[in-house]
Amino acid sequence: MAVRQGSGAMLGGMELHVLNHPLVEHKLTVLRDKNTPSSTFRELVSELVSLEAYEATRNLAVVDKPIETPVAPMVGKQIAKPRPIIVPVLRAGLGMLDGMTRMMPSAEVGFLGMKRDEEHPTQQITYANRLPDDLSGRQCFLIDPMLATGGTLVAATHYLAEKGAKDVTAICIIAAPEGIKFVEDNIDPSIDFRVVVCGVDEGLNDRSYIVPGLGDAGDRLYGVVD
Numbered sequence: 001m002a003v004r005q006g007s008g009a010m011l012g013g014m015e016l017h018v019l020n021h022p023l024v025e026h027k028l029t030v031l032r033d034k035n036t037p038s039s040t041f042r043e044l045v046s047e048l049v050s051l052e053a054y055e056a057t058r059n060l061a062v063v064d065k066p067i068e069t070p071v072a073p074m075v076g077k078q079i080a081k082p083r084p085i086i087v088p089v090l091r092a093g094l095g096m097l098d099g100m101t102r103m104m105p106s107a108e109v110g111f112l113g114m115k116r117d118e119e120h121p122t123q124q125i126t127y128a129n130r131l132p133d134d135l136s137g138r139q140c141f142l143i144d145p146m147l148a149t150g151g152t153l154v155a156a157t158h159y160l161a162e163k164g165a166k167d168v169t170a171i172c173i174i175a176a177p178e179g180i181k182f183v184e185d186n187i188d189p190s191i192d193f194r195v196v197v198c199g200v201d202e203g204l205n206d207r208s209y210i211v212p213g214l215g216d217a218g219d220r221l222y223g224v225v226d
């Protein structure tokens, strides 16, 4: 697996970008803190995904766009068509949506509702989907804060691949090494796939939660308390 710190060179296998920036470190620390309320948690998720978007869209396809500035004509660039599509994995992925659409306002948005079966954490229940039937030729950006066992990300990517997606960028906030390996071992090699994260943690506990992690991202985003 090629691990890029910041914007290093990708070597082979799955591409993993781990952001390395003091602003990200600071915001991640506040995000993780159990004393941080949901309102602040939501703001930080949004800020972190905006910082990640810069790295995650490094391969975004652009085409020539002739314009005239107030001074002279020139040929600039614009995002290519068909437009990229952002796919939040509900619930927690929804918390990353406005940060992503702020950076790519012209992107389409699809939706995928997937809930991990806590009895069998690598299984998911897909309870909602609003996606185009055909994703061929579309650059897809899956957003979901947590990459724990990797089951959800693999299932979501398969879902997009079944609709023709061949270019998928997953944007997560925190990943576990186990999940990164599971994804690397199970993503269809014919898919141009990369993962961007703010940090890779120690591992998973016996409930497949990321350690030290930040708890249940969906619960923290939406004020669900035990």
Ligand SMILES: O=P(O)(O)OC[C@H]1O[C@H](OP(=O)(O)OP(=O)(O)O)[C@H](O)[C@@H]1O
Residues within 6 Å of the ligand: 089, 090, 091, 092, 093, 114, 115, 116, 117, 121, 122, 144, 145, 146, 147, 148, 149, 150, 151, 152, 153, 179, 208, 216, 217, 218, 219
């Ligand atoms: O890598 P995995 O082991 O699949 O775990 C990661 C998934 O678990 C969490 O979602 P959850 O299923 O708790 O649903 P929620 O987003 O509605 O909270 C998280 O938002 C990811 O989607």
Ligand SMILES: O=c1cc[nH]c(=O)[nH]1
Residues within 6 Å of the ligand: 092, 146, 148, 208, 209, 210, 211, 213, 214, 215, 216, 217, 218
């Ligand atoms: O730590 C974890 C693992 C899975 N899902 C979460 O929301 N948090």
Ligand SMILES: [Mg+2]
Residues within 6 Å of the ligand: 089, 090, 091, 092, 093, 114, 115, 144, 218
């Ligand atoms: Mg989820």
